[in-house]
Amino acid sequence: MKISAHAQSxxxxxxxxxxxxxxxxxxxxxxxxxxxxxxxxVEADDEVASHVLVGGGVKVRARSGGDxxxxxxxxxxxxxx
Numbered sequence: 001m002k003i004s005a006h007a008q009s010x011x012x013x014x015x016x017x018x019x020x021x022x023x024x025x026x027x028x029x030x031x032x033x034x035x036x037x038x039x040x041x042v043e044a045d046d047e048v049a050s051h052v053l054v055g056g057g058v059k060v061r062a063r064s065g066g067d068x069x070x071x072x073x074x075x076x077x078x079x080x081x
Contacts, residue, residue: 003035011065012053014039019065023049025078026060048073 005013009027013019018041022030033039039055041062046052048070049061063069 001039001041003033003037003039006030006033006035012039012062013065014041020051020053020062021065021067021069022053023061023063023069023077024074029058029060030056032056048077 001014001016001018003012004015005011009030010022010024011019012022012030012033020041033056037056039053042052042054044050044052044061046061049063050067051062051064053060053062
């Protein structure tokens with residue numbers, strides 16, 4: 001899938017209409033994404049993220065655009081690196 005919109009650094013909308021929230025600790029990994037970047041959405045077995053977006057040489061943790069991040073788990077993950 002291609003990126004159709006990435007106007008906000010923490011939200012990526014794909015050409016299939018799906019919207020994904022990028023994990024705060026992974027935002028820097030998306031800086032080189034372009035509209036032509038191919039992304040694959042993969043289910044994740046992760047306490048924080050439900051999915052992983054793979055493309056542009058990186059993997060970033062993500063949740064569906066309407067889902068909320070589990071605040072405590074995000075804080076712990078950011079603290080642990």
